[in-house]
Structure formats: C-alpha cells, structure tokens
Amino acid sequence: MLQTIKKSLVIGTVASLGLAGCATSTLMKKETGTYTSTSRINLVEDTVIAFGKPAQALPNLPIDSVVIAGGKNSYILTQGGGQFVRLITKLDPKNIQINKDLTFNSALNDGNFTGTLPLTYVKLQQDISKKDLEFFIQNGAEECTTSSDKRMDAQRFCFNIPLAGVVYPVANNMSTLQSSMQPLSKPYRVSIYTTESQTHSRQTAKGGLQKLVLFPFAVAIDVITLPFQAAQKIFE
Template identity: 65%
Template sequence: MFASPLKTILCLGIMGTLVTGCATKTLMTKNNKTYTRTHKVSLIEDQVVAFGQPTQPLPNLPAHSLVIAGQQKSYVLTQGGPQFVSLIGKLDPKNIQITRELSFYSEKNDGHFTGILPLSYVKLKEDISKKDLEFFIENGAKECSNSSDERMLAQR
C-alpha cells in the first residue's frame, strides 16, 4: 500500500531533479552573445607594375599622393605617400621585391581602401653595412630570410 505512493513520489522527485538539472544546465550554458561574420569578396585582382608620383597635383587629392600602377587599373595612395617615397628612394630598386599579394580592403566599396604593401629587400649579407642595418631598424623592417636566402648568403 505504501509502495505505490512511495514509488510515485520517488519517481516524481527523480524526474523533477532531472528536469531541473537540465533547465539549470541550459540556462548556465545559454549563449546570449551576438556574432558577426564577415566575408571578404575580391572585387579585382591586379598586378602592380610600377609606383610613381603625379607630375602635377591631382584635383581633390593631397599634394604628395603616390600612384600604384597596376596592369588593369591605377590606385592612388593618399596617406603615407611621402614616407613611402622617402623610404623607397633610399633603396636600390634591383633589390626590392613584392613577394606576397597586395591586399586592400574597402569597407564601403566606395573607391577608398586601406592595405599593406608587403615589400622585401634582398641583399647579399656581405654587402649589408651597419648603416643599412640601422636604416632598416629605424624604419621598422623585419628580418624574413628563408632557407634559400641563407644558402645563397643573402638577407631579406
């Protein structure tokens, strides 16, 4: 007589504990954060063939803009142009390489972009002077020689 109500109470107690435990776990692990996923789309792929400065000021652009000439289009660098020209002007052009793809980002796809120009400068170790090393340190250069450079006694 007591077995049946006891079993019922025991079953209800166990089920209540399990349901409460599941609800508690769900509340504890529920993630209310909002996530944003960005997806980059290539609008154009182009090969850089030259850098240069306009001989005459361009309308609506800073005076010291730099033009990056691609095979398909030209791109105007409106910030950092003088620093880039100063830096590149002190280096031997035959040792400058663009070894990685140029990647630019246009947040609003309005013709304005930001990006990095990944240049490397390769020279034989025996031809690198202390003055060269100081120049690279002052300009934030990073050593990125690879095993092939090391076999040829070159520094990148």
C-alpha cells in the same frame, strides 16, 4: 540514441561551415527560418601598368601622393606612398623583392581602401653596412632571414608598409604610359574586396557581385612615372 543524433547534427553543421571556407560564413536562425551570411566580395582585379605620381596637385589629397596606375583604375596612395618611394629610391632595386600581389580592403565600398605592401630586401651579409642597418631601423624593417639566405651568407629584411588610398578613374595618359614604359617583366596585380552581411529566408537568392565605387568627385588624371622608374627593376 537521441544524444548520438544531436552530436551528428552538430558535427555535420561544423563540417559544412568548414567546407565553405573564408569566402562566406553562415549563421542559421532556427526560430525565424532565416540565415545571415557574411561574404568576401571581390570588387575589382587589375594589373599594374606603372608606379608614379599625379601630374597635377589634387584637391584634398597629400602633395606626395603616389599613383598605382592600373589598366582599369588609378589607385592613389594617400598614406604609405612616401615610404614606398623612399625605399625604392634609397635601396638597390635589384635586391628588392615583392612576392605578393596587392590586396586592398574597401570596408564600405566608398572609394577608400586600406592594405599592406609586403616588400623584402636581401643582401650579402658582408655588404651590409651600419648605415644600411640604421635605414632599416628607421623604416620599420624586421629581420626575416630564411634558412636559404643563411646558406648563401645573406640577410633578409621585411617591410610591411601600411597603405591607404582612394580609387580614381584610369589615367588620362594611359596609352602614353603603355607605349613609353618598358612593361613589368612579371604581371603585378591589384585587387580590392569588401565584406557584406545579408539576412536571407530560405527562398531568398543571393544578389550579384557589387561593383567598385570610385572616390567621390574623382576625375581622370595624368600620371608622371619619374622618378619612380626603379620600381620596374623590382619585378625582373
């Protein structure tokens, strides 16, 4: 009978952790009456206004940095931006698809973030040249043709571009960007999250959500959208 009760307790504990999902996991310390929880905390959710580059050189940042201008912040890519520009300028933008939102991780919530840009390129097989294939190989593409693509005699290539960057304030010329640029036909979102481990007693309540921390000494900048206008067509 005692063994049955123990099994029930174990099953109940596992089930409760499963229901909690990936957002929060909990480990109870029976001896001290405390528990440690690891939570995924969303620091910011934003919408892309434009892709571009800084209007002026920024200290301590690469000269080829790319800016994702959002409505709340500017997300300056210090790694991976060059490859992103290379892809959208060399490939036909009408064949490029970005089907997932950008999700970045700021491990320390210190203004730095990392993530991956998932981008696919699909084209009729008869139109794919040797030069195209060489470009795909040079840029780390993986062949990811779906059954639907095959039925249409098309071939698909997937790029997962590793990104890293820093968070700056919203662009100085945001109103100009919004008025001069054709908005993306589909809303494209950017989010940044972090994870946090906390030890609580049974009486301790969880704290509120953290706010996103900007990169130290970051100041608002102007953003130039050219020559990245091709990015607009990706979302059509």
